[in-house]
Amino acid sequence: GQNIDQPTEMTATEGAIVQINCTYQTSGFNGLFWYQQHAGEAPTFLSYNVLDGLEEKGRFSSFLSRSKGYSYLLLKELQMKDSASYLCAVRDSNYQLIWGAGTKLIIKP
Amino acid sequence: EPEVTQTPSHQVTQMGQEVILRCVPISNHLYFYWYRQILGQKVEFLVSFYNNEISEKSEIFDDQFSVERPDGSNFTLKIRSTKLEDSAMYFCASSSPWDEQFFGPGTRLTVL
Numbered sequence: 705g706q707n708i709d710q711p712t713e714m715t716a717t718e719g720a721i722v723q724i725n726c727t728y729q730t731s732g733f734n735g736l737f738w739y740q741q742h743a744g745e746a747p748t749f750l751s752y753n754v755l756d757g758l759e760e761k762g763r764f765s766s767f768l769s770r771s772k773g774y775s776y777l778l779l780k781e782l783q784m785k786d787s788a789s790y791l792c793a794v795r796d797s798n799y800q801l802i803w804g805a806g807t808k809l810i811i812k813p
Numbered sequence: 814e815p816e817v818t819q820t821p822s823h824q825v826t827q828m829g830q831e832v833i834l835r836c837v838p839i840s841n842h843l844y845f846y847w848y849r850q851i852l853g854q855k856v857e858f859l860v861s862f863y864n865n866e867i868s869e870k871s872e873i874f875d876d877q878f879s880v881e882r883p884d885g886s887n888f889t890l891k892i893r894s895t896k897l898e899d900s901a902m903y904f905c906a907s908s909s910p911w912d913e914q915f916f917g918p919g920t921r922l923t924v925l
Contacts, residue, residue, distance in 0.1 A: 737913060737914075745918070745919075746904055746916035746917060746918050746919050747856065747904070747916050748916070749913040749914070749915070752913055791855075791856065793856075798869055799861075799868075799869075800858060800861065800869050801846075801858060801914065802858075803855055803856045803857070803858070804855065805854075805855040806855060806856075
């Protein structure tokens with residue numbers, strides 16, 4: 705079966721750095737996406753990795769290792785507005801997005 | 814900036830009734846999707862649509878559900894004979910072939 709695992713909840717301090725991990729087992733791989741979702745709102749796109757390595761986008765970076773079935777999202781200089789759920793999703797061989805359950809990130813002052 | 818729009822934002826219906834959720838995807842996108850998210854749970858794929866036909870559907874997308882692109886702009890999800898467990902947020906998304914999916918704001922469906 706297809707499976708995406710990420711921690712259920714993480715807590716971090718404003719101004720700090722946090723790393724959210726995602727491991728996946730899917731039938732085929734055509735890219736990995738990270739989305740941010742605030743409560744009651746739609747997911748919004750953060751990053752996309754299809755090749756191994758690190759993609760940096762301002763305060764957010766995402767890393768992929770296809771051989772390990774592993775990705776992480778790194779958030780730097782945390783702000784209170786970063787409190788949200790972070791969703792890892794993998795596009796499989798049918799180009800269907802398989803979603804993780806999301807990691808709820810709580811930022812404390 | 815182009816965006817996906819959905820109507821209504823909130824739909825309340827009685828069990829057994831039919832509902833139609835509407836979406837206007839981004840105009841130059843070719844792939845359209847419907848997702849469901851039950852409160853506090855993960856996003857679940859329902860169906861993808863390309864070239865005027867369903868390209869993929871999940872186990873959730875049974876005979877109760879149907880999708881249609883009635884004209885060049887709208888993309889609809891019809892749920893027949895709604896059940897209590899259909900209460901959820903329904904998100905429409907669209908994309909071009911290789912890019913990320915852009916989500917609409919969602920329709921909150923409440924079945925009483």
